[in-house]
Amino acid sequence: MSATTSPLPRTGSRPGGRSARIRAAVHRAVEELLADETGELLTIPVVAARAGVHATTVYRRWGSVGELLTDVATSRFSGDIVVPDTGSLREDLERYASDLAKDLNDPDTLPLVRATIGTAGEQGASACTRERRQQLQAILEREQTRGHQTPTVERVMDAVLAPLYYRAVFTDQALTPEWARTLVSHLLPD
Amino acid sequence: MSATTSPLPRTGSRPGGRSARIRAAVHRAVEELLADETGELLTIPVVAARAGVHATTVYRRWGSVGELLTDVATSRFSGDIVVPDTGSLREDLERYASDLAKDLNDPDTLPLVRATIGTAGEQGASACTRERRQQLQAILEREQTRGHQTPTVERVMDAVLAPLYYRAVFTDQALTPEWARTLVSHLLPD
DNA sequence: TTTAAAAGGCAATGATCAGTGCGATACTGA
DNA sequence: TCAGTATCGCACTGATCATTGCCTTTTAAA
Known part of the structure; x- marks a missing residue:
């Protein structure tokens, strides 16, 4: 091991x-x-x-099954989403959230996430979301390079990432792109 | 079966x-x-x-292990949190969020949630959170009885419940009561 | 091309698991 | 108290799992 x-x-x-x-x-x-x-x-x-x-x-x-699942999850959740670069933070986040919603709606994705969490614990859980954090970080840093203020990564994770994963894992509600964009508009009002 | x-x-x-x-x-x-x-x-x-x-x-x-875990999770997550009734929506939500954070920080809780999700799938996942939704609903309805406007349950779940569960399940960050209250203040600005 | 190291196929083993009759025990209601 | 029913303990059984040693095949470098 x-x-x-x-x-x-x-x-x-x-x-x-x-x-x-x-x-x-x-x-x-x-x-x-x-x-x-x-x-x-x-x-x-x-x-x-x-x-x-x-x-x-x-x-x-x-x-073990745990390590295997961690490996599969790491592959599956690496490089699967292209981080958008539209020049606007709001647009970037909206596209990213809606892409992620589509990804989590894939019938193959959810069982993999659930099994990985259940079997591989901490290791497995972070394999499912590590890249997401980095991608959000990249979006925020680009906006900062443009000279604008941004929320913290933690705040974006709480407001956008968490609801997406929560709905997917814990409920049977559909993850629509419209709803995903709504999350961003609650984070960035006006 | x-x-x-x-x-x-x-x-x-x-x-x-x-x-x-x-x-x-x-x-x-x-x-x-x-x-x-x-x-x-x-x-x-x-x-x-x-x-x-x-x-x-x-x-x-x-x-099966799946049904057993579902049963354990249902017991564990039923009646464990007393829904606060302070007369103020904000205060109710803040206490509830902070109580939930404490509950999810219990070392016994997280492995149970993870295992139940992984082994019992949809059934297990809803066993972990069904009561939470009803509790939030109760808090909101009381505020409405007082003649005040409230966010929808879905909105509260996205803004408060989801970050709590997401952090617990997918990250190793600690769930502090202060942070839990912050979630509520982002939901109810002014 | 040759050679040493790494990885995969194969067969066998002990351990554990899921599931099944059957008899004993505990519970409920009269 | 007493009978009927449900649950539990017990002893099996076949199936599957995790693991190992040995040999063949593939790979990377000389």
């Missing part, structure tokens, strides 16, 4: 190499099994069978 | 009866195992052993 070592092998990490192919297949298997929502429990043998690899391989590369 | 039948037995449900004692012991075992944070996976045999009952009993009364 070496939490610091990457599940990426030091060698064999060429884009189309065998290791990379296995990694992709396992990731896809996890997402499919979670999306299937058959209530079937997510175990390493099940994932391995679905991915067409041997369970041993998954045990050795990832160690 | 009868999702509608209550895990409470029809007979033997007297306060101090054996069924009630077993139920309490199982609930306590779940919370302790989650709080222990040994990374040990939560299975029915493990819970049963800790509670001093036979696994068969747990299988028959709850059926």
Whole structure:
């Protein structure tokens, strides 16, 4: 259980190499099994069978379901949203919030978030949102470079990010782009 | 897997009866195992052993870990917070938010929320927050009875409830009462 | 091309899990 | 008190899981 070592092998990490192919297949298997929502429990043998690899391989590369889910979540929530750059803070945030709402509405996303939180605890939870914080930070810093005042990142997270994730995880309400933009207008009045 | 039948037995449900004692012991075992944070996976045999009952009993009364967690979460998050009634909406919300922050800071609470979400999905998630919505609704309705305008429940959930749960579940930031009150002051400016 | 290291496939093992009859015990209502 | 019913403990069973040693294949560098 070496939490610091990457599940990426030091060698064999060429884009189309065998290791990379296995990694992709396992990731896809996890997402499919979670999306299937058959209530079937997510175990390493099940994932391995679905991915067409041997369970041993998954045990050795990832160690546990928790670490596997953390890895899948990290990939899934990295680089999936392009941070908008419209020149206006309000516009940037509105587009970002509405993109995020669309992303969280993807039927594959929610089960992954829930499973990762439940199985991988702190590690998993931060894997789902670490990049979001950085993206908001980037939007704010650009606005500051333009010489304008901005709310703190914490404030934006409370006002925009939190409601999006809360609704997705805890309720069955739909995350509409209109509502997402409303969150921004409450944060930036007038 | 009868999702509608209550895990409470029809007979033997007297306060101090054996069924009630077993139920309490199982609930306590779940919370302790989650709080222990040994990374040990939560299975029915493990819970049963800790509670001093036979696994068969747990299988028959709850059926699965998911339903068990949903039941525990429902108990845990029902009647645990006294809805304040100060005569002022702002004061009510501030106390409520600060009480909720304290509740979510309890080391036993967070693992229960995470595990329930991860294992029991939609069912589990709503078990963690259903009562919160009703409590906020009650606070708002009292203010309306006094003849005052109030935000919608959805707005209060977005502005107060969501940040509290988001911070608890997704970050490692502490939930201070001061910050919780700040959320209310952003919702009710002037 | 050759060679050493890394990763994956395979088979086998002990441990744990989910689920099932059956008899004993505890509870409810008459 | 007493009968009927529900719940629980107990002893199994088959299935699945986590893990290991050994060998083959792939990979990266000489």
